[in-house]
Amino acid sequence: VVKSISPENIMLETDSPFMTPKPHRGKRNEPANVRIIAEQLAQIYNMNVEDIGRITSANVHKFYGIGKKADLSYTYKIGKALYVNVTNRCNADCEFCDRKDHAIIAGYNLKMEKFQEPPDSVYIKDIGDPKRYSEIVFCGYGEPTIRWDLVRSVGKYVKENGGTTRMNTNGHGNVINNRDITKELFGVIDTVSISLNSTDPGEYSKIMKLDQKYFYEMIDFSRKAKEAGIHVVLSVVSLEEVDIEKARKFTEDEIGVEFRVRQYF
Structure with a gap:
């Protein structure tokens, strides 16, 4: 139970x-x-x-409202991995996302306004020796590719010092940055975990509150990241309206990458 x-x-x-x-x-x-x-x-x-x-x-x-709210965390450890709170900003507004409310994960306070976003040196100092962790994960409650230049800088530091990197993204990085950033992933990001959310463009649009064109941008990003030699994972949240098995088949058979289900509570 x-x-x-x-x-x-x-x-x-x-x-x-x-x-x-x-x-x-x-x-x-x-x-x-x-x-x-x-x-x-x-x-x-x-x-x-x-x-x-x-x-x-x-x-x-x-x-x-009892006790004191935890201080803002720029990085936070879950299990053996260290997560990097890149930004709370996002081009989407997913129905299951808490970024506009408490923005708390595993007891860590990730609520961060744009003016609070730190430079790469702060993250690098927090990380220290990246080999202490199973992986360094760029995520937060927002879309990390909004600060792609910072992610790339910190990612290079991690890789140059023997660490492993992952980026959790909605797959809209090429649109956000007005260029194909998948060409810049190799040697910086080992794994890209992309929110598929649904195989139906209409349902995808409803869940993420975006135009349907972003579904196709996400698919294109996934394929290009795979072609760039990056380990790609597509994931869905276990919502009632999402056909999990259809998403699995689409991911594995049509895109040819790993599939994962994220639990929704």
Whole structure:
């Protein structure tokens, strides 16, 4: 049951007298036992206890306004990867995106106005030795190719220092930058994860609140990135209106790249 719920929707009870957690079941409950619950959640979600603490603390502030909102994070660690909060700006307005609301992921505050966007030196300092991480992921709540020159600069640093890179994008980078940036990916970005969202241009337009022409731009970007020697992944969010199997077949058979489903809670 717990695994079916996003950790972003969970809080930990600290003073309930009921259901003392194992191994103290049957004895009086107390606030100190909340760590046992956190440890169990960490196992279920394959996280560490610190992750659970950060996420649930952010949830308390989000739901009840209790405590202090976390400071803005320019980079944030999830699992063994380090994520780069590039921008909150985007040319789309996807129905499932939280960038205009709380903009919190895994307890990290990613809410960032344009004037708060830092230069490449800030990200490079945060990254340090990129080999400490499984990969450096350029994403955030916005579209990273809006700051493509910065992503390219930081990506070059990561690659020159032995790291692995991934960029999560909507695939509109060529339109946004008024040039074919797929030619600039090699040696900078190892993997490009592109939001397919739907194989139907009309449904795609509805989900992303964009003209249907952007569907074809995204497909073109995907094919060109593959031709450039980049590992390409197309993904969809598990929305009711999205035909997952049709999207999988389209991705693997027509585009010839990897397919992934992103869970929507």
